[in-house]
Every structure is written in structure tokens, then in C-alpha cells.
Amino acid sequence: FPVDPEQRSICVSLLGFETSHKLPKRAEICSNDFQQHDIECGLSGKCILRKGAVPLAIHAVFNAPGNVSSESTSDGSLVSATELFDEIETDLAVKRMLSKLISHLKSEFDIVVGDYEKTFKKLKIAEISSDIQSSDDFELQEKRQRKKPRRLILEESSNEELGQRALPPPPSVKYSRIINSTICGTPIVKKVASPSTNDNSPTPQGINTINRTYLSPSVPNFDKPAHEAILTYVIQIKEQNKQILSLLNNLQSGIPEYSHLPADLPVTFPINNLA
Known part of the structure; x- marks a missing residue:
């Protein structure tokens, strides 16, 4: 109301x-x-x-x-x-x-x-009293020119061109793929696998190579007693594996193989149930 x-x-x-x-x-x-x-x-x-x-x-x-x-x-x-x-x-x-x-x-x-x-x-009043320009002769502004950013600028001449006062680039580092044994401190052993031999059992020459390569005292932070104990256990396990393989071979050779049925066999084949 x-x-x-x-x-x-x-x-x-x-x-x-x-x-x-x-x-x-x-x-x-x-x-x-x-x-x-x-x-x-x-x-x-x-x-x-x-x-x-x-x-x-x-x-x-x-x-x-x-x-x-x-x-x-x-x-x-x-x-x-x-x-x-x-x-x-x-x-x-x-x-x-x-x-x-x-x-x-x-x-x-x-x-x-x-x-x-x-x-x-x-x-109309707002258009006259405000700062808004709504005229039709509006010209598009030109795009800003893009410049490459400066990466190395000296404090003394920040407004000068980059090509005149830029620092020279550092020399390139050449990497060599050939490894020198004197730099490593330990001799490098190259192993070539033979196609005729498939036995992986350690030889005295190989054990000496391992001792010379991995148990060298010149290598820092190397625990020699622990590695010797580990090597002893590995050799012991290898010997036990050889014994197990020999036992298996003996068991297989001891089983008799029957090429024919004996004559005193109490049954005939096929087996018939006798009443």
C-alpha cells in the first residue's frame, strides 16, 4: 500500500x-x-x-x-x-x-x-562529463617492437649495446672416451669370453686378478678383511655345489634299467584278476 x-x-x-x-x-x-x-x-x-x-x-x-x-x-x-x-x-x-x-x-x-x-x-551527460572516448576515428596502435633480452650486462654501461661490452664465452670442454689407468689408480682388466669354454669356475689367475683389482690398498674406503671373508664363503659354497652335483650323478647311475622282463615274473601282461 x-x-x-x-x-x-x-x-x-x-x-x-x-x-x-x-x-x-x-x-x-x-x-x-x-x-x-x-x-x-x-x-x-x-x-x-x-x-x-x-x-x-x-x-x-x-x-x-x-x-x-x-x-x-x-x-x-x-x-x-x-x-x-x-x-x-x-x-x-x-x-x-x-x-x-x-x-x-x-x-x-x-x-x-x-x-x-x-x-x-x-x-549524454555521462559522455560529456566523463573521460571515456567513444569516437569512431579510433586508430589502432602499432605493436611494440620485440627485442632480444640481455643476458650479460655490465654495471658501468647498462645502456650500451650488448655486442660491444659482452663477456667472451667460456672455452668448450672436450671429453675423451679413452680411460687412462693411471687416472683410475687401479689396473683395468679386459675379459674376452671364449665361445668354446662355458665353465664359470674361478681359476687361480682369476682370483689373483680379483685381488689385484678390487682388493687394492690404493682404493680409498676399502674394507679388506670383510671382502676376504666374503670371498672365502663364495669359494666354500662353490665346493658344496660340486659335491651336490656329484651325489646326484651317482644316484642316477645306480638305478638299474630293465630292457626286458625277467622269466620268473609271477604275473602276465595285461594283468588279469584271478578269482
Whole structure:
């Protein structure tokens, strides 16, 4: 309802309520007294009237958007609702209130867009008073020239060219694939596998080579007693493996192989069950 007491009483009287009855600021009214687009549904699910909603009693008499009413006179000519509004003899306050409602509906019938004329004037004022340039002769600026970044810059001449004061590059390091035995500190032994021999058993010459290569006292952080103990265990395990292989060979050779059946065999083949 309107906040102004005078306009509030007029709106209440148009809805059919008694003007002497005091209503709160928000009251439940019948939705049939308003048009469908005047009612909005809130987030809570309750229907409320939008701003500028006018009862159907006003739309039936006056020329409001969406509902143009007219009446015929005695001579048959049509009289618009606006002319009928001017001819009605009513209170000045009522006319003033109704004219405000009608102008409000005409200017802000679309809530989203609003009044186009007012908006256009505001845009012109904003364009003059603001720093925004919206002219059509806008020239595209040239792209910035890209330069190679400087990697070595001296503090004394930071603005000079790079080619004049740049430091020379360091000399390239040549790597040699040939390994010198004097650099390693231990002799390098090249083993060539023989295609005819497949025996991997250690020989005295190979053991001496291992001792000379891996048990050299010149190698730093080398634990000689531990490596000697490990080598002793490896040789012992090798001897045990040889004994196991010899036992297996003896067992296989001791099993007799019969190529024919003995003559004193008490059964005949195929075996038949004797009753």
C-alpha cells in the first residue's frame, strides 16, 4: 500500500475496504483485484505486488497500459478513458494520485529497461562529463617492437649495446672416451669370453686378478678383511655345489634299467584278476 496516508486511504477505498478501518503496512488482499503481471512470486514462495501495481478498478475507468477502455456517447462516438477521466468531477487529490500512477506505469512499464528518454539523457551527460572516448576515428596502435633480452650486462654501461661490452664465452670442454689407468689408480682388466669354454669356475689367475683389482690398498674406503671373508664363503659354497652335483650323478647311475622282463615274473601282461 502507499505510505502517504491520503493516497493510502484512496487505494483502500478503491479496493472496497472501509476507510475508517486501520490496515497495517502489509496486508493480505485478493489477487483478483490486480492484473497477473502486477503479482510477483518471492523466494519464500509468497506472492507480492510489484512496485507501481494498480487495482483493476482504476484500469476499468482510466487509460492504463495493457487495458484501454472506451465508452460510447449518445451520438455513437467513442470517448477514450483519458477524456472520460477529465470529465469526471472528483476530488483533486484523487485525480493527482491517479495521474501519478498512470504516468508511472507508462514510463516504467518494463521494469528491466525503464524509461528510454531519461536513460538517453543520462548517457549524454555521462559522455560529456566523463573521460571515456567513444569516437569512431579510433586508430589502432602499432605493436611494440620485440627485442632480444640481455643476458650479460655490465654495471658501468647498462645502456650500451650488448655486442660491444659482452663477456667472451667460456672455452668448450672436450671429453675423451679413452680411460687412462693411471687416472683410475687401479689396473683395468679386459675379459674376452671364449665361445668354446662355458665353465664359470674361478681359476687361480682369476682370483689373483680379483685381488689385484678390487682388493687394492690404493682404493680409498676399502674394507679388506670383510671382502676376504666374503670371498672365502663364495669359494666354500662353490665346493658344496660340486659335491651336490656329484651325489646326484651317482644316484642316477645306480638305478638299474630293465630292457626286458625277467622269466620268473609271477604275473602276465595285461594283468588279469584271478578269482
